């Protein structure tokens with residue numbers, strides 16, 4: 001039996017593993033999963049986690065096509081697997097009638113509706129509870145899990161040496177390291193990718209609201225009914241591996257939303273918990289899955305940037321298809 005080392009425990013790794021077990025590849029490979037929550041926290045647990053098309057259509061750009069296809073793949077996953085932690089909702093893209101980008105938005109989101117000083121465009125979307133969906137995906141897992149930071153990967157004597165505090169040898173490696181990929185992998189493509197920090201505010205709010213998600217211009221506001229969490233964000237900053245949030249930007253987003261809608265349910269800014277995670281931005285914001293150019297028998301899934309929850313399910317199908325063609 002061939003051995004495989006999987007590095008990562010975010011949605012990229014979890015969606016891959018779910019598909020791997022569904023396709024019964026665990027009968028062909030012996031898999032060990034490495035992950036390092038203390039040294040390399042998964043952004044998957046610090047994500048606003050909405051899957052929506054936001055007006056994206058097929059045939060306009062390479063990125064748009066990937067977003068569209070991954071939306072379809074995510075929807076198929078939900079309808080077949082019926083996982084916990086996913087709710088079908090209506091997502092509103094909305095903007096002020098005097099917004100400077102009104103013309104651009106009105107063109108991109110046709111059939112909008114005007115209510116007072118705001119234009120609304122509604123579409124189907126999925127609201128995700130990250131912890132519940134992760135637990136649902138992990139149910140079939142029986143492989144070995146090793147909590148350890150992988151410091152180096154080296155191809156030697158036809159095997160991959162995975163270096164932690166120890167050295168273990170594997171036939172194949174699959175790296176799902178998100179924003180930490182350029183730290184671990186030295187190839188030219190991965191070195192062009194970078195971490196991009198994002199932060200948002202969260203309040204516990206017991207107001208008997210139903211789940212909702214809206215994007216008001218650059219602001220996202222989400223309510224997760226089951227966990228009674230109100231979320232408002234998010235910031236975006238290309239800044240290496242910093243977890244220090246941009247508080248001034250968060251304050252501005254909060255104030256702009258409060259001034260426009262004056263919602264009676266919005267708690268004080270100071271009462272919010274601030275969550276920060278590291279997205280991973282690839283060239284042209286494109287995701288990547290396929291061979292890893294670090295050597296033979298190596299694969300990679302990363303650069304999900306702002307669409308990780310759907311890209312992960314397309315990537316899983318892509319990598320499982322490759323593994324099925326291997327002579328093991």
Ligand SMILES: Cc1cc2nc3c(=O)[nH]c(=O)nc-3n(C[C@H](O)[C@H](O)[C@H](O)COP(=O)(O)OP(=O)(O)OC[C@H]3O[C@@H](n4cnc5c(N)ncnc54)[C@H](O)[C@@H]3O)c2cc1C
Pocket residue numbers: 007008009010011012013034035036037040041042043044045046047048049050051148149150151176177178179180181184197198199200233234235276277278279280301302303304305306307308309310
């Ligand atoms: C504020 C914010 C809001 C977002 N909102 C959305 C949204 O609404 N919709 C959406 O689709 N996406 C959203 N995203 C993006 C989405 O969360 C990510 O694209 C996705 O979670 C990335 O998953 P991943 O598995 O690639 O990376 P991660 O979740 O970061 O996982 C990487 C894993 O690799 C492990 N690892 C890395 N290096 C090593 C190493 N050397 N040794 C051992 N283990 C290692 C880590 O421990 C971790 O388990 C948002 C992100 C942020 C920050």
